[in-house]
Amino acid sequence: MKYDFNRIENDWQKYWADNKTFKAVNNSDKPKYYVLDMFPYPSGAGLHVGHPLGYIASDIYARYKRHKGFNVLHPQGYDSFGLPAEQYAIQTGQHPAITTETNIKTYRRQLDQIGFSFDWSREVRTSNPEYYKWTQWIFIQLFESWYNNDTNQAESIDTLISKFSSEGNAQINAECDDDISIFSSEEWNSFSSEKQQDILLKYRLTYLAETEVNWCPALGTVLANDEIVNGVSERGGHPVMRKKMTQWSMRISAYAERLLQGLDTIDWTDSLKESQRNWIGKSVGASVRFPILSFPKGEAKSDSSQPAGYMTGGNNSHLLIERAQEMRANPTKAEAALWESLRGKKLDAKFRQQHLIGDFIVDFVCLDKKLIVEVDGKIHENQIEADNARTLRLENDYYKVIRFTNEEVLGDVESVLEKINKELSQRESIKSNQQSSEQHKSEKVLPLGKDLGWDIEVFTTRPDTIFGVSFMTLAPEHELVSRIVTDEQKTEVEAYITATAKRSERDRMADVKTISGAFTGAYAEHPFTKKPIPIWIGDYVLAGYGTGAVMSVPCGDQRDYDFAKHFNIPIPNIFEGVDISEEAYGSKDNVKIANSDFLNGLNYKKASKTAIYELEKRGQGEGKTNYRLRDAVFSRQRYWGEPFPVYYVNGMPQMIDKAHLPIVLPEVEKYLPTETGEPPLGRATDWAWDTKNNKVVSNNLVIPTEGGTTDEESHNGIYPLELNTMPGWAGSSWYFFRYMEDKANRDEAFASEDALKYWENVDLYIGGSEHATGHLLYSRFWVKFMKDRGFVNVDEPFKKLINQGMILGTSALVSRIGIQFPSKPDQDVDKSLFNLTLFVSENESEKCKEKKEKEIEGFISKREAQIKQKYPDMNIIRATRIWPMHVDVSFVNASDELDIEAFKNWREEYKDAEFITEVDGTFKVSREVEKMSKSKYNVVNPDAICEQYGADSLRLYEMFLGPLEQAKPWNTAGITGVHGFLKKLWKLYVDDNGLKVNDAEPTADNLKTLHKTIKKVEDDIENFSFNTSVSTFMIASNEFTAQKCTSKVILEPFLILLSPYAPHIAEELWNRLGNDESISTAPFPKFEEKYLVESSKNYPISFNGKMRFTLELPMDMSKDDIEKTVMAHEKTIAQLEGRTPKKVIVVPGKIVNIVG
């Protein structure tokens, strides 16, 4: 009887479906085990052999666990919202739901034929309203929650509101936007409802905010960071730009620390955890504030332009004095002229030139009368502001400031002097008031830099190197840049900013080597040394990370070092005994700090701690932890996604009550954005929310809210709905909970409390590594949130996770020789005569080469002759080129030989192609391993494999290819190996007369083979080493065959071992052995050591570590006896050639090694 796999597989698949063999129950005496695959997006292309790899592995594990006595949940479903169905809809007008439905049918058929033990009664589809109802519900929960840093968990927004109304927000330690002002409970209670909503939005875990997003114009939507690869979209490779848009965001950053800590509690690969750690990007360090001095060094005062404002802060008089001296030495013409007159004592008072008053240098001052005279050049706008601020402060100190322009002074010095004189006389009377107001004055004086918030705040992980700061660098986009830049530097800085803005994100990323930047002319003050530090801008500082500004320590950071070298900025060394003449010393280890005042001699740890302490003492900084993880943008300008349960009243988002969910995706006539740039939902005619009747109604009923009317009546209580949809990761962030409940019972909740309690979380999760930072991070975030709010009981969704490796295609390439005979087109020629399509076989041997060259030449000259004959006058020029061309792998056999006939029929253009073959008439292709792709014709469809070899062969072969987690090439030819094994296995049980198996007593060898196989297979499955199990089956089957084993007590348990891998044949034979029940829950055979105990061992006898021969010796022989026996052996004597060994190593049961 033949192994009729097609019949067998069909029958058993039907049996499993009919008997609901794999239906999981939500209560059982057995321990639970939850095995999950990452659910697929049902693409139109269907499955190729790479897709089922992970499913086969998880199925083997699920089936194994059933044999081991577990109540196994092994569900499957579809991540059915997504771009391809929408793109297809845009092109064809077909509703994405229809496309999706069709694709799912194909997927289901393909999955079914492989014989998976899925419990389909729990299927989910993210695009089903009954499913996304709960996605919307979770969104509402997020909206109605805030993150309390004191309790370190999410809480209902109600607790926040009650805190606001009882104590205001000053004491609240929440994860929230950073632009929130402090208010008291009275203020809160007096705020309008709209203002309150506005404030609450800044605290909610999902919030609406104008954010800079990754906008992909080609796709017409925003993309998350993990949807962008190398600066272009993951799907389609379209360019991505930064754009400001109002979007829903998820406050995942609130969970950064817990997402990081949670990694230590789960069994994932190190590389995956590392990816997540990188993505979260925790750095511990300090936040430091550097006051801006805005005191440009070396700035020349010229005729035409006036120096920038003299705004300063902190104690820097030494610098100002230096500066004043410089200015005195280089007066402008007007200043020189006026000084001439003032000094010439034409007036009654004593004036000083370029004198220091407080933090300011003034042009001229009469100290007695507190009169300041300023001579201004052309004043820039922002300098007026600065000068006004300065004037204000000086006036606080009871100085009077009068101003003249250069022109006034140079034109008519006399009238200027007259004005000064007049002021001097008026100042007499004011002088007396001064003392009485002294008290008042001291209250009002503030350090100006601080007053205006003109600090530069930086984040550093190396506060220990703070004395190594020799400059600061701001991102070109930093908001302070335009305010601190000096006139001199303005042109340069502006040019630099423009140049940077022009460069795309991608260029900036690609070109890291080029150092660029510009000096702003401004200075900041070092918090400890009080020395001025030049402020630069440079695009190596990113606006999006930290504060968008850095304190540059060239001796300790290579980027700062390179920047400093490039712009000739000093590089002070603050490391003890480290040479920094070539490069920065970036390490934190093995070094002590030097030239750093109170930090001298300390190591990284102590110095950092001390520096932070000192900064805190001075109020100029504090210890801080920074995360790279950004809040996740949650809006997509797409049709085929979950609609938001949100409507807007006067621009403020409102949640639709849970009772009215789901809000079903509306119909649109086209799936493109509207002409006005709104998302596709903007095309829906019925997309407004009727708050009275709680239903979606026509847009026409919405009365425009112009003029700010807020009363319900004027709207009829009907408001516009949100036009964005949710991103792909919304539905996939919680689907594993939905499976916990049977379809029949999941209307009331996303899953019942009992179900959630019973199944807890996924014990084993298998899927691709491409989700390392997307799906796997978002899911963890949502689960933690749901745990906080008491909706689920677990902290982590996936206890153990394995990434299956990619299966690559083995492309087949032929060498094509194209020959063209260019001719003048004016003639009406037979074109087919001029193009020759010639393929040449790939084999490289010399003999063939000669033959082939000859033949190629033959073909070409023959054609030339034909042309000559037809067009005798034509001047023929021959042009030849060879290029490799992909051919469909299905035309190629295991020996890399091309089926020429099949290839000719592939395409019309190859019908008359010529082939130059090997000597034996075969045509060889060359092979290349690359990603499976339609365009490379190397995609292998599992349908064809199942048809030709059967699902069991496919399952075994996919496992046999290599380790699960490793990428490996597919080569269909190799499947004959495992298929042959199944045929042999069949013959072990069944022959032409029917069943061979009988009640024969097992031999010792039979038992040994069986138990060795039990042990190996069990260990392999536990270690997910599925490839080695397959060879173990082959070995066992070969041994049983050699042993002519027919014993049922051996061959029956062997089927259970095989059943997870090749379930159909196992069921069939199991059934033939007389079992009525499915094999699927038969207990896994118990391994018994006693059958493996050997009486003797074939010892390898080594000489100096090299094995020379083997010797069969009893297992219980003593060490001494082994040595004696071996030494007496004739082969030993021959090996030694009379030498006396120095040493003999005997490891009983292992090896004998003779040294000498």
Add this chain to the structure above:
RNA sequence: GCUGAAGUGGUGGAAUUGGUAGACACGUUGGACUUAAAAUCCAAUGUCCAUUAGGACGUACGGGUUCAAGUCCCGUCUUCAGUACCA
């Protein structure tokens, strides 16, 4: 650059604790069966030398530890994956 994984026959891979390197397959070669092909079965198959017996060399490269190293240690190179001016 950083992080992680890896490098073994013609190919996929095995060797899980340092103890006979190349299991199990594919492919190749030869043979049996057959009119023939397919299927099936048998044998050989790391490289080199040798008629045989046997020997030398072999796990990316260079060192080291050990009676013994694919496995452990140091250094170098290469490949793949992820990530990237993250301060």
